[in-house]
Amino acid sequence: xxxxxxxxxxxxxxxxxxxxxxxxxxxxxxxxxxxxxxxxxxxxxxxxxxxxxxxxxxxxxxxxxxxxxxxxxxxxxxxxxxxxxxxxxxxxxxxxxxxxxxxxxxxxxxxxxxxxxxxxxxxxxxxxxxxxxxxxxxxxxxxxxxxxxxxxxxxxxxxxxxxxxxxxxxxxxxxxxxxxxxxxxxxxxxxxxxxxxxxxxxxxxxxxxxxxxxxxxxxxxxxxxxxxxxxxxxxxxxxxxxxxxxxxxxxxxxxxxxxxxxxxxxxxxxxxxxxxxxxxxxxxxxxxxxxxxxxxxxxxxxxxxxxxxxxxxxxxxxxxxxxxxxxxxxxxxxxxxxxxxxxxxxxxxxxxxxxxxxxxxxxxxxxxxxxxxxxxxxxxxxxxxxxxxxxxxxxxxxxxxxxxxxxxxxxxxxxxxxxxxxxxxxxxxxxxxxxxxxxxxxxxxxxxxxxxxxxxxxxxxxxxxxxxxxxxx
Amino acid sequence: xxxxxxxxxxxxxxxxxxxxxxxxxxxxxxxxxxxxxxxxxxxxxxxxxxxxxxxxxxxxxxxxxxxxxxxxxxxxxxxxxxxxxxxxxxxxxxxxxxxxxxxxxxxxxxxxxxxxxxxxxxxxxxxxxxxxxxxxxxxxxxxxxxxxxxxxxxxxxxxxxxxxxxxxxxxxxxxxxxxxxxxxxxxxxxxxxxxxxxxxxxxxxxxxxxxxxxxxxxxxxxxxxxxxxxxxxxxxxxxxxxxxxxxxxxxxxxxxxxxxxxxxxxxxxxxxxxxxxxxxxxxxxxxxxxxxxxxxxxxxxxxxxxxxxxxxxxxxxxxxxxxxxxxxxxxxxxxxxxxxxxxxxxxxxxxxxxxxxxxxxxxxxxxxxxxxxxxxxxxxxxxxxxxxxxxxxxxxxxxxxxxxxxxxxxxxxxxxxxxxxxxxxxxxxxxxxxxxxxxxxxxxxxxxxxxxxxxxxxxxxxxxxxxxxxxxxxxxxxxxxxxxx
Numbered sequence: 001x002x003x004x005x006x007x008x009x010x011x012x013x014x015x016x017x018x019x020x021x022x023x024x025x026x027x028x029x030x031x032x033x034x035x036x037x038x039x040x041x042x043x044x045x046x047x048x049x050x051x052x053x054x055x056x057x058x059x060x061x062x063x064x065x066x067x068x069x070x071x072x073x074x075x076x077x078x079x080x081x082x083x084x085x086x087x088x089x090x091x092x093x094x095x096x097x098x099x100x101x102x103x104x105x106x107x108x109x110x111x112x113x114x115x116x117x118x119x120x121x122x123x124x125x126x127x128x129x130x131x132x133x134x135x136x137x138x139x140x141x142x143x144x145x146x147x148x149x150x151x152x153x154x155x156x157x158x159x160x161x162x163x164x165x166x167x168x169x170x171x172x173x174x175x176x177x178x179x180x181x182x183x184x185x186x187x188x189x190x191x192x193x194x195x196x197x198x199x200x201x202x203x204x205x206x207x208x209x210x211x212x213x214x215x216x217x218x219x220x221x222x223x224x225x226x227x228x229x230x231x232x233x234x235x236x237x238x239x240x241x242x243x244x245x246x247x248x249x250x251x252x253x254x255x256x257x258x259x260x261x262x263x264x265x266x267x268x269x270x271x272x273x274x275x276x277x278x279x280x281x282x283x284x285x286x287x288x289x290x291x292x293x294x295x296x297x298x299x300x301x302x303x304x305x306x307x308x309x310x311x312x313x314x315x316x317x318x319x320x321x322x323x324x325x326x327x328x329x330x331x332x333x334x335x336x337x338x339x340x341x342x343x344x345x346x347x348x349x350x351x352x353x354x355x356x357x358x359x360x361x362x363x364x365x366x367x368x369x370x371x372x373x374x375x376x377x378x379x380x381x382x383x384x385x386x387x388x389x390x391x392x393x394x395x396x397x398x399x400x401x402x403x404x405x406x407x408x409x410x411x412x413x414x415x416x417x418x419x420x421x422x423x424x425x426x427x428x429x430x431x432x433x434x435x436x437x438x439x440x441x442x443x444x445x446x447x448x449x450x451x452x453x454x455x456x457x458x459x460x461x462x463x464x465x466x467x468x469x470x471x472x473x
Numbered sequence: 474x475x476x477x478x479x480x481x482x483x484x485x486x487x488x489x490x491x492x493x494x495x496x497x498x499x500x501x502x503x504x505x506x507x508x509x510x511x512x513x514x515x516x517x518x519x520x521x522x523x524x525x526x527x528x529x530x531x532x533x534x535x536x537x538x539x540x541x542x543x544x545x546x547x548x549x550x551x552x553x554x555x556x557x558x559x560x561x562x563x564x565x566x567x568x569x570x571x572x573x574x575x576x577x578x579x580x581x582x583x584x585x586x587x588x589x590x591x592x593x594x595x596x597x598x599x600x601x602x603x604x605x606x607x608x609x610x611x612x613x614x615x616x617x618x619x620x621x622x623x624x625x626x627x628x629x630x631x632x633x634x635x636x637x638x639x640x641x642x643x644x645x646x647x648x649x650x651x652x653x654x655x656x657x658x659x660x661x662x663x664x665x666x667x668x669x670x671x672x673x674x675x676x677x678x679x680x681x682x683x684x685x686x687x688x689x690x691x692x693x694x695x696x697x698x699x700x701x702x703x704x705x706x707x708x709x710x711x712x713x714x715x716x717x718x719x720x721x722x723x724x725x726x727x728x729x730x731x732x733x734x735x736x737x738x739x740x741x742x743x744x745x746x747x748x749x750x751x752x753x754x755x756x757x758x759x760x761x762x763x764x765x766x767x768x769x770x771x772x773x774x775x776x777x778x779x780x781x782x783x784x785x786x787x788x789x790x791x792x793x794x795x796x797x798x799x800x801x802x803x804x805x806x807x808x809x810x811x812x813x814x815x816x817x818x819x820x821x822x823x824x825x826x827x828x829x830x831x832x833x834x835x836x837x838x839x840x841x842x843x844x845x846x847x848x849x850x851x852x853x854x855x856x857x858x859x860x861x862x863x864x865x866x867x868x869x870x871x872x873x874x875x876x877x878x879x880x881x882x883x884x885x886x887x888x889x890x891x892x893x894x895x896x897x898x899x900x901x902x903x904x905x906x907x908x909x910x911x912x913x914x915x916x917x918x919x920x921x922x923x924x925x926x927x928x929x930x931x932x933x934x935x936x937x938x939x940x941x942x943x944x945x946x947x948x949x950x951x952x953x954x955x956x957x958x
Contacts, residue, residue, distance in 0.1 A: 040570065040571055043796055045570075045571070045796075046557075046569070046672040046673075046792075046797070047551040047569070047571075047573060047669065047670040047671055047672045048670075049669050049705050051704060051706060079787050081790060081831075081834070083793065085807060088791065089790065089791045091787050091790055138807075140795075267835050269787070269834035269835055269839065271784075271787070271834055271839060271844075272847075274677035275673075275676050275707065276706050
């Protein structure tokens with residue numbers, strides 16, 4: 001067990017899900033032919049000027065809201081000046097002095113305890129272009145240049161990789177649920193950098209900071225933090241010091257690798273972008289945006305649990321945005337939500353996976369689903385039956401009863417008919433009846449099996465059991 | 474037969490009645506330019522395209538007063554398929570793939586672009602001598618400068634090559650050369666004219682404006698180029714108005730202020746005397762003129778240097794040899810590509826300003842210089858606003874001297890800014906300002922007066938300018954060796 005306390009801060013870049021880029025009307029898209037989504041503005045052509053995509057400001061307000069940030073009512077953009085081939089103007093338009101959101105937090109749950117991960121600030125900026133190195137040449141694809149980003153910076157307030165991972169999962173869930181970003185780390189629409197330092201005691205100053213860049217997945221963020229902490233501990237234990245530096249996570253080595261040692265403070269020569277006037281954010285704008293925020297995951301989880309849905313099902317539903325949205329339509333319905341969640345996550349999910357469909361692409365309207373739940377609840381339809389007809393249920397518009405009729409699914413629900421069969425079985429199996437009366441539980445299962453055998457499985461099991469017990473008295 | 478020295482209404486009637494064709498005017502403009510070749514007013518001529526366009530116009534209806542008239546464009550305003558060099562080696566062969574908004578507007582009126590005019594490299598300078606293509610010469614005296622940075626546009630108008638030219642004004646670059654060459658030059662209110670397609674020097678100060686031989690034509694050209702542009706967030710949403718509407722209206726009762734700084738001993742005696750004659754004339758015409766003290770305007774040059782150079786250092790960063798423009802041969806790595814391309818591509822003055830600008834924005838300096846300058850700029854704006862609560866106009870000389878010799882030394886960078894000491898405050902405050910010729914010095918070089926009004930009061934400026942123009946009735950056609958007085 002180590003005796004160092006890690007301090008971790010995380011910076012996340014998220015690409016916003018807008019139709020067009022932040023400062024031009026080029027399409028914002030991924031995976032298109034290189035340089036097909038560019039215009040003179042994205043290329044930093046002489047004489048061009050930026051315009052400001054309102055959708056970006058609205059999504060940033062939305063992000064600030066779901067991250068519990070305060071919102072800057074008057075903000076501007078700044079130029080960050082540095083030369084790099086992926087930076088078409090050799091300055092990046094970002095927000096330095098007046099980030100749109102500040103002093104926010106995201107709540108995580110660690111060992112059944114809630115903890116707030118504090119957000120220092122979040123700001124809007126433009127993405128750079130993508131460079132690919134081929135031998136001695138570098139190829140530039142400007143499709144990504146000018147894609148809107150928000151950068152979310154936490155305070156150095158995390159002390160374990162677990163917290164960092166939980167924070168990122170929560171952040172991803174929030175941004176995804178509020179339609180701010182598709183948060184695909186593998187496509188680069190969400191990118192995380194971690195700042196890690198360690199120290200002996202809480203009262204010590206922070207240790208030397210190391211920034212880890214280019215981490216491709218949330219689990220690798222955890223792994224890279226773990227490895228980095230170990231690396232720093234080893235150095236300190238050997239009485240070695242090191243300089244503030246930037247490292248990257250190497251997937252193959254599963255360890256961090258030095259990129260560059262930080263020079264004495266970067267000089268980005270920030271100054272307010274003169275081409276974009278100050279932006280005023282009114283309370284009305286914020287209210288309008290708030291209306292577009294759907295129910296967030298934590299509230300969903302709470303509601304589902306209240307309705308008796310199991311913890312496992314609750315989490316599974318929330319992990320699947322469209323199923324959860326679908327399920328939300330049942331929240332105020334008088335139905336069996338437990339069965340509903342089982343159906344959605346069981347046979348229905350299987351069908352959706354098989355056919356690569358979304359629940360909203362099927363014919364399962366809410367009234368039909370309610371009918372299905374109720375037929376399942378009173379055992380008119382058994383799980384076995386449902387498996388046989390699930391495709392039809394999700395592809396036709398007939399009522400479930402009509403489908404059952406078409407498919408000759410008829411469970412004996414007439415209690416007189418079942419009672420007849422049961423009386424017959426009781427009289428034919430006196431030995432088991434005696435056993436039952438002597439307290440052998442196994443006997444009733446045997447008798448029940450006989451009932452189902454006689455009715456070819458069509459007897460409503462619950463009803464049959466009730467009658468059987470009655471007749472055995 | 475010469476047509477281009479006729480007044481515009483006459484020309485319009487001739488075109489409308491098909492007595493002349495646009496091609497006649499285009500041919501005449503190119504002849505004039507050819508005859509005045511030694512003035513070096515142009516970097517690129519648009520001969521082939523202009524002739525083609527003129528011929529196409531023959532079948533079109535003459536639907537506006539500027540129809541078919543030739544125009545020259547300063548070479549820092551991008552023109553599709555027509556070389557735009559900014560008078561720099563780094564853009565020597567740069568052919569833009571889009572038109573600036575003002576160029577679109579000009580084309581929409583079927584004006585014909587004759588060529589791109591000479592200027593200081595990236596508009597950095599006040600004598601057009603930092604041009605990679607050599608300086609233009611003053612039509613009044615070929616040994617003298619035309620001023621800058623819009624020296625080429627001023628030259629071609631003063632030489633009567635054609636009627637219309639566009640210039641740009643960041644720190645006096647329209648008004649100062651207009652003063653040196655005896656023409657009318659307007660820097661509109663910041664935001665009046667879209668900057669989209671103007672290769673940026675100092676974004677918060679740059680403004681495009683018309684340069685013409687008289688007031689009326691100037692207002693007509695401003696009518697065409699101004700208006701809100703979705704491509705430029707700093708362009709004003711103010712409604713387009715007819716800037717000629719107050720021309721000729723009398724100025725009785727108008728209140729005019731002359732800041733004492735504008736008539737202090739930084740200005741040549743001859744110019745002050747000429748200004749005072751003009752002031753007497755204004756009084757005779759019923760205006761009142763007061764001399765006033767104004768705070769901050771004597772600091773304008775310092776503020777300008779900080780803001781303009783800071784912004785320029787960032788604006789010019791994009792010229793890196795990667796996507797367009799000059800690129801050094803066989804660089805060994807990216808660093809060398811940057812260093813060599815920029816070292817070889819930019820001229821001395823541009824490099825000096827980039828370096829000073831970078832220094833001013835660097836680290837702590839940004840707070841000490843750039844942000845402080847922005848805040849004093851706001852104070853200066855307030856100071857102007859206060860004056861305009863009581864006055865209709867602020868006037869003064871446009872320049873401290875008349876045009877000087879092309880061979881005068883260029884090695885004192887501060888000197889170049891002092892040429893613009895009277896025009897820079899207007900850029901800092903974002904106000905409209907215009908140069909109107911008011912006479913000549915003893916060497917027969919033109920003297921100009923600057924008229925400044927409140928934001929968006931260009932029409933009012935034209936009013937005063939038109940009255941002066943009429944009353945002074947100067948002969949403004951350069952006759953070398955003869956006296957124009």
